[in-house]
Each structure stands twice: as C-alpha cells, then as structure tokens.
Amino acid sequence: MITVGFDRVDDDLWWEDFFPEWIDEEEKWSSPTCPEIPMPRFEEYGEMDVVVARVPCVRNVFRLQVNLMVANLLVRSGWENNQDRTVYAVFIGSCGPMWEIFRCDDLLWNEGEYRVYKPDLRRLKQKVIMPIGSCQLAPPYAEPVVDVGMKHARKAKMERDGSLGYSCTKYKKEGILCSHSLKVIRDVLRMIEIPSQYIAKRWTKQARAETVKDLTGNDIQVDVKF
Known part of the structure; x- marks a missing residue:
C-alpha cells in the first residue's frame, strides 16, 4: 500500500474562480489561466492497480481536487506502450465521486459508503488533459x-x-x-x-x-x- 501525499488546495478558492463570466479569449492583455490546484508528484509513484480515496460531500474545490488526483493517477498508471490496462478506483464516502469525471456506466459495485469503478481510460484521459474550467482556453x-x-x-x-x-x-x-x-x-x-x-x-x-x-x-x- 502506498500513501499519496499532496498539498490541499487553497480554501479561499471557489467555483467562480474557475468559471468566470469573462476571459480574454483573444489574449490582447494576457493569456487567461486557471488558479492552481496542487497535484501530487506523479513521477514519485509507480504503477497502481487500484486507487482508493475518501471523497468529501461538501461541493467545494477540495472535492474537485480529490477527483482530479484519482483520475490522473489512474490515467498515468493505466497506459502502457500506448495501450490501456485495467485499473480500478475505490471511493469511500456517502456522496461518491463527481459524475462529471467518473461516469455511472463505469460503476462496478456499490455497497454502503464504498463504490468501485472501472473507468474507460480513453474517456478519462480526454478529461484530464483539458482545462479545469472556463478560466482557461484549451491548449493546442x-x-x-x-x-x-x-x-x-x-x-x-x-x-x-x-x-x-x-x-x-x-x-x-x-x-x-x-x-x-x-x-x-x-x-x-x-x-x-x-x-x-x-x-x-x-x-x-x-x-x-x-x-x-x-x-x-x-x-x-x-x-x-x-
């Protein structure tokens, strides 16, 4: 068992910081960027077959951070020589993960506060390479x-x-x-x-x-x- 360390996201950040009403799409004054959500040093961890995480029910940015960390760990562990291998995510908590990242179709088992997912890595990778919100343009x-x-x-x-x-x-x-x-x-x-x-x-x-x-x-x- 490996414990993944990370810095918690700033509690002062809220959804409005990631989904602003307007950004400089033409980049006339500056390139729009999203606030930083700290991620683990992925290179320090080897391949994982199962990632287990406790997800909070409060719908704040910390909940998003936990889901993104699990998604990135799975994608990095699941790809070998441009091929995907089977990896699983286990979420602990009464609310479960964010369905925007982990689809209901990928849910294998659910009992009490435990949910086991077998994600489609191709779809999951599409999500983790995109900007976190509308605060930033998709990179080329x-x-x-x-x-x-x-x-x-x-x-x-x-x-x-x-x-x-x-x-x-x-x-x-x-x-x-x-x-x-x-x-x-x-x-x-x-x-x-x-x-x-x-x-x-x-x-x-x-x-x-x-x-x-x-x-x-x-x-x-x-x-x-x-």
Missing part, C-alpha cells in the same frame, strides 16, 4: 510533422478553440479529414469517435434525406445506383 496539442513520400510534410494540431488545424486542404476540398488529423484525434486526444462537426452529411446515410449542396452552392444530384 501539436502533432509532429509527418513526411509523405519524402516529398511533402504536413501538420495537424488541436487549436485553442477546440477545432482541428491542419496544413493540408483535404477536408475543405472533399469534406473528409486527412490521416494526420485522424491521428491527432486518436493518438493525442484519445477520442474514440470523430467529432460530429467533422462528419459531412454528404458522406452519411442521411445525405438523400434532403437537398445537399456542394461547396459552390449547387444542388448535388442523387445517383440512384449509389
């Missing part, structure tokens, strides 16, 4: 340059607004994401589904449901043999 996750046939080099990355940025024009021309963007979605962001905004209707079964226009605004004729 750049994908290294990929050489194609030793002739061209392309880049794909996640922009600050959450959209995909890429140097090739395949999506603009054909409505299909290039392989580099798909690699960012799969390997960097660990998403298991392509975001809906990048699935063009003309490539779905609903394409015939109504008139579909091409990029120039002309109606696309249905091919009955298709």
Whole structure:
C-alpha cells in the first residue's frame, strides 16, 4: 500500500474562480489561466492497480481536487506502450465521486459508503488533459510533422478553440479529414469517435434525406445506383 501525499488546495478558492463570466479569449492583455490546484508528484509513484480515496460531500474545490488526483493517477498508471490496462478506483464516502469525471456506466459495485469503478481510460484521459474550467482556453496539442513520400510534410494540431488545424486542404476540398488529423484525434486526444462537426452529411446515410449542396452552392444530384 502506498500513501499519496499532496498539498490541499487553497480554501479561499471557489467555483467562480474557475468559471468566470469573462476571459480574454483573444489574449490582447494576457493569456487567461486557471488558479492552481496542487497535484501530487506523479513521477514519485509507480504503477497502481487500484486507487482508493475518501471523497468529501461538501461541493467545494477540495472535492474537485480529490477527483482530479484519482483520475490522473489512474490515467498515468493505466497506459502502457500506448495501450490501456485495467485499473480500478475505490471511493469511500456517502456522496461518491463527481459524475462529471467518473461516469455511472463505469460503476462496478456499490455497497454502503464504498463504490468501485472501472473507468474507460480513453474517456478519462480526454478529461484530464483539458482545462479545469472556463478560466482557461484549451491548449493546442501539436502533432509532429509527418513526411509523405519524402516529398511533402504536413501538420495537424488541436487549436485553442477546440477545432482541428491542419496544413493540408483535404477536408475543405472533399469534406473528409486527412490521416494526420485522424491521428491527432486518436493518438493525442484519445477520442474514440470523430467529432460530429467533422462528419459531412454528404458522406452519411442521411445525405438523400434532403437537398445537399456542394461547396459552390449547387444542388448535388442523387445517383440512384449509389
């Protein structure tokens, strides 16, 4: 058994500090940042099969801190050679963990004050790499340059607004994401589904449901043999 040490988050912090009414999205004056929530020195701890934590019922920032620590420990322990292995979280307390981080679908067993979760690590990793609240913009996750046939080099990355940025024009021309963007979605962001905004209707079964226009605004004729 290993005891994980950490510094408790400042009691003066509250939800308004993490979800402000306004931030400088254009970064005209400064880059918006979130208040610090102390985390353990993860490098000091090896792989864990089970993480046990007592969660408070008071819905303050300390409750968020405990849930984030458990989530980060699980993600760091569960990934091996780009593959996820089975890890568990045990929460002690009458209120249970935050459902925004630990889904009800991942709950294996519940009796009294004890709850055992087997989290989907791909989904959990998506959550821990994002900013804590609306106090900060999502950071860009750049994908290294990929050489194609030793002739061209392309880049794909996640922009600050959450959209995909890429140097090739395949999506603009054909409505299909290039392989580099798909690699960012799969390997960097660990998403298991392509975001809906990048699935063009003309490539779905609903394409015939109504008139579909091409990029120039002309109606696309249905091919009955298709």
